[in-house]
Amino acid sequence: xxxxxxxxxxxxxxxxxxxxxxxxxxxxxxxxxxxxxxxxxxxxxxxxxxxxxxxxxxxxxxxxxxxxxxxxxxxxxxxxxxxxxxxxxxxxxxxxxxxxxxxxxxxxxxx
Amino acid sequence: xxxxxxxxxxxxxxxxxxxxxxxxxxxxxxxxxxxxxxxxxxxxxxxxxxxxxxxxxxxxxxxxxxxxxxxxxxxxxxxxxxxxxxxxxxxxxxxxxxxxxxxxxxxxxxxx
Numbered sequence: 001x002x003x004x005x006x007x008x009x010x011x012x013x014x015x016x017x018x019x020x021x022x023x024x025x026x027x028x029x030x031x032x033x034x035x036x037x038x039x040x041x042x043x044x045x046x047x048x049x050x051x052x053x054x055x056x057x058x059x060x061x062x063x064x065x066x067x068x069x070x071x072x073x074x075x076x077x078x079x080x081x082x083x084x085x086x087x088x089x090x091x092x093x094x095x096x097x098x099x100x101x102x103x104x105x106x107x108x109x110x111x
Numbered sequence: 112x113x114x115x116x117x118x119x120x121x122x123x124x125x126x127x128x129x130x131x132x133x134x135x136x137x138x139x140x141x142x143x144x145x146x147x148x149x150x151x152x153x154x155x156x157x158x159x160x161x162x163x164x165x166x167x168x169x170x171x172x173x174x175x176x177x178x179x180x181x182x183x184x185x186x187x188x189x190x191x192x193x194x195x196x197x198x199x200x201x202x203x204x205x206x207x208x209x210x211x212x213x214x215x216x217x218x219x220x221x222x223x
Contacts, residue, residue: 008151033211042115042201042214043154088154092209096159096167098144099205099212103153 004089006102013110018076020105022089027051027070029091033099034063034074037086046087047074076107084109113138117202117215124192125223132187132218134202142205143185144169144212145177147198154201160185161208192222 003025012018024032030051035043049056049063049072056063062075072089086104093100115136124130136143144159146169156169160179174196176188185204189196199219203212 030209031211040216042216043203043212044214045211048211096161097209098156098159099209101154103151 004091004100004102006087006089006105008103009106009108011108011110012079014079014081016079018074018079018083018107018109020074020076020087020089020107022072022074022102024070024072024089024091026091026093026100027067029093031092032063032065032072033090034061035088035090035101037088037104039085043088079107079109081109081111083107113213115202115204115213115215117200117218119218120216121219123221123223126193127191130189130192130220132189132200132202132220134185134187134215135183136185136204136213137183138204138206138213139182140204140206140213141182142208142210143179144203145175145185145187146201146203147171148201148217149198157187157200159208189220192220194222196220197222 033048034046036046037043060077064073088101088104090099090101118133141162145157146154155171158177160166202215205212
């Protein structure tokens, strides 16, 4: 099955860039996803990347995929206090082809 | 508005008192799933359902039951809750098992 790993915490200054990293084991996932969880809320789909792409940019968000190293990253440019949240990466794995989530990275944006 | 609705949002109960957390989606999704979220452990899947009358165990099914009698509803049942089931629970649905999941806002359960 899929094993998805993330570091638990990241702190950045407002205005700086944030980079959240994720490693995964199952390379058969067609899509890889990033979800955002704000305090007291459920997870919201933030962005995703198709497995045959190396990079996807969506406004302040850049997703990089290194298939050789099975490494996924999410870069947030000009990080704002509203970006403070938990970020989860997820990929599809297993015989039932379900989403498997990492443990989540708590991003704290300092003024 | 497309959404996944869980109820209640907060629940405090005592050990052994049966409870049900409801989940309903209005997107005609075939796939539904329950997760619990605990600090440092991320999301762990409890049960999932590929379609009506089809349910399967996830990673942490012990102490939980589910049913999928209708496409839109997927209730989570704790027959005899214990303190180690104190957690934040999320219901989610998607078009199929590999599609992006839509999450409810969560149910915070405390078992004393």
